[in-house]
Amino acid sequence: MAEKILIVDDEERIRKLLNMYLVREGYETVEAADGQEALDLAMGQDFHCILLDLMMPKVDGIEVAKQLRKQKSTPIIMLTAKGEENNRVEGFEVGADDYIVKPFSPREVVLRVKAILKRSSETAFIEADATAKDVIAYDHLVIDNDAHRVLANEVKVNLTPKEYELLLFLAKSPDKVFDREVLLKEVWHYDFYGDLRTVDTHVKRLREKLYKVSPEASEMIHTVWGIGYKFEVNE
Incomplete structure (x- = not known):
């Protein structure tokens, strides 16, 4: 089963670009155009990773991350503009796992998603057998x-x-x-x-x-x- 990624950004162009690259890599994607829609989707179903824009209408990325962390440990990668250093720090403080600065290369986003899924406690939980060494x-x-x-x-x-x-x-x-x-x-x-x-x-x-x-x-x-x-x- 393909791993499911939630793409959250109020710019349709960015959502479609990320969607194209992630689908090409075999991921299943769902898009949200604002923070409230993202919260509704993320609370209602499980995702393997969330790409979350920081500055959005209705509910911003900080508040989305804060609400999600009350219930879920889903990996969150923040998408931030260059001039938002203080906001990025706040993003980490409410539970984001990584951030990518706009403008970004879609290939870099894919690599970051792959890296975070590889080491994600949310997706890598399997029952260990009796011979586990590590x-x-x-x-x-x-x-x-x-x-x-x-x-x-x-x-x-x-x-x-x-x-x-x-x-x-x-x-x-x-x-x-x-x-x-x-x-x-x-x-x-x-x-x-x-x-x-x-x-x-x-x-x-x-x-x-x-x-x-x-x-x-x-x-x-x-x-x-x-x-x-x-x-x-x-x-």
Whole structure:
């Protein structure tokens, strides 16, 4: 079954261009011309990825992302204009996973979609078999990277792709401190000139999701004041 992409932009020309390239790559696409239509579609059915314009009539992309994140972990790629740096930061703060600056190459969009789907916790959840090798396990937290699954106190935690990558990156180097610049470089894999608050926001959201099912797991992500973060393992 083809993976389904929701394209949200108030410019029909952009929607049709993205639609053409994504369909050519084998994706199923649905279009929305404004934020309200996007919310109605995204809440009513499941998508594998959402391409979301930031500035739109009725309901803007920030509000769409904010509402979606209350219920879903669907990967969101923001489409933003060059002069909207502050809005892009706000987009990350409400749960967007990536952004692409207009004007963009449709080929770049396709590559970004492929990359985010490949590592997406929303699409890659499969049941791991007993021979799974790529597993990080502690008393209150298990990261099964073969199944792209996180369990806190044996309860599955639904994370966005960036939240999952951040947790995995930290957990692979327990007790090692990483500053925010390093985390931006390593977790956001390409050139990303974002605000350091992006890291803080993702850490906060990750902790909140873990805390709901396991306060002990949440406390493993430790703030090192004045420097950054580490995955703390208590003996």
